[in-house]
Amino acid sequence: MTAKRKLSYRENTEQKKLLADFLSKSAHFELSEEQLGKLYDYADLVVETKQFGNLISAKDSEKFLSRHIADSLMPYIYCCQAQIYADIKPLPSYFKEAHINSRWADMGAGAGCPVFPLAIAMPQVQFYAVEPRHMRVEFMNYAKEKLGLKNLTVVGKRFETSGLADLDFISCRALSTFENDWERAQPALKKGGLFVTLKSFNSISHLENDPAVNIWKYKLPNEEQDYALVSRGNK
Numbered sequence: 001m002t003a004k005r006k007l008s009y010r011e012n013t014e015q016k017k018l019l020a021d022f023l024s025k026s027a028h029f030e031l032s033e034e035q036l037g038k039l040y041d042y043a044d045l046v047v048e049t050k051q052f053g054n055l056i057s058a059k060d061s062e063k064f065l066s067r068h069i070a071d072s073l074m075p076y077i078y079c080c081q082a083q084i085y086a087d088i089k090p091l092p093s094y095f096k097e098a099h100i101n102s103r104w105a106d107m108g109a110g111a112g113c114p115v116f117p118l119a120i121a122m123p124q125v126q127f128y129a130v131e132p133r134h135m136r137v138e139f140m141n142y143a144k145e146k147l148g149l150k151n152l153t154v155v156g157k158r159f160e161t162s163g164l165a166d167l168d169f170i171s172c173r174a175l176s177t178f179e180n181d182w183e184r185a186q187p188a189l190k191k192g193g194l195f196v197t198l199k200s201f202n203s204i205s206h207l208e209n210d211p212a213v214n215i216w217k218y219k220l221p222n223e224e225q226d227y228a229l230v231s232r233g234n235k
Contacts, residue, residue, distance in 0.1 A: 006048065009040040009065060016040070018066035018221040023073070031121060038120045038147050039069055045143045046111050052139035055111040066221040072114030074229050075171060075196050076121045078216055102168040105130055107159040107184060108175045112140050114198065115171070119152040130155045130162050159184055166190045173198040178207060178230055189234040201226035 009015060019039075023030070031039075046068075047061040060067060102125045106115035109129035119127045129140050129152060137156035144152050155162045170185040170193070178197060185195045207213050207230065216229040 009043040009047075010037065012065070015063065015065040018063075019070055022066070022070045022221050023077070035120050039065070039117060042112070042116050042120070042143060042147060043069060045139075045146060049139065049142070052135045052142070055136075055139060063222070067223065068113050069117050070220050071198055071227065072117035072173070073121060074198060074216075074218065074227075075114065076118055078196075078229055078231075102126070103166075104128070104169040104171065105155075105159070105162075105164050105167050105188070107170060107172040107181070109140065109154075110136055112143060114173050115152070116140075116143065116147075116149070118171075119149050120147070123151050125151060127152045128155050128162070128164055129153070130157065130159045130164070132156065132158045159188070164188055168193050169196065170194075171196045171198075174200070178204050178213075182232055186234055191234060193234045194231055195234070196229060196231040199228055199230060201228040204228050204230050 043064040046055050047064055049055070056064065056068075104115075104118070104122075104125050105128040106118075107130055109115050109131040110133075112129060115127050115129045119125070131137055131140065131154070134156065137154055140154045144154060155164070157163075165188050167188050167190060170189055172181050172185070175181050175197070178199065181197055182195055189195060201217055202225070204215065208215060212232055214231045218227055218229065220227060
């Protein structure tokens with residue numbers, strides 16, 4: 001019996017609709033057909049490319065757009081649209097300028113979330129995907145070439161030894177605790193730069209009354225738990 005071919009994300013109407021509905025909730029937010037196509041192709045590369053090891057669990061491979069791509073785009077959605085939400089603190093001025101010749105590093109990039117979706121969404125920003133694990137680095141270089149991402153550089157080192165400094169933005173996704181991630185990121189941020197991280201809300205709820213941080217709570221499609229985008233400026 002012939003094995004059933006896995007549906008490409010370009011053909012996965014259910015997942016595409018979940019992502020589109022999620023993005024449409026952000027007023028005036030949209031991506032071009034070319035950008036959406038690259039997101040689908042990136043999802044396929046993560047799920048289907050096996051020569052670099054298993055990059056994602058079988059369970060998450062079935063919902064890569066609605067879970068991982070949607071989550072990865074939260075910094076861009078926040079950057080473009082946060083000022084219209086009444087429940088968010090005033091947006092730092094340096095975050096509003098994220099589209100203009102900024103340098104943005106992602107710590108512990110793994111297989112490329114959130115940095116690949118962000119690089120696709122913000123072609124005018126120079127991104128650095130920093131990851132010490134060799135197989136993940138090999139995959140990201142492979143995916144970068146396949147997708148033609150000229151604004152992304154893969155750095156195969158630990159963040160502390162990467163040589164990156166004076167950065168406008170540093171991000172990470174579910175890497176460690178907020179406090180540990182901030183301690184690693186802060187020395188490489190320029191004055192007025194911003195650290196932004198994506199985490200489960202439960203893991204950062206103790207920061208709600210911390211005046212130094214900004215928290216944006218959100219839901220992802222078909223996910224029960226709450227998530228949070230947490231940012232802190234380097235004053």
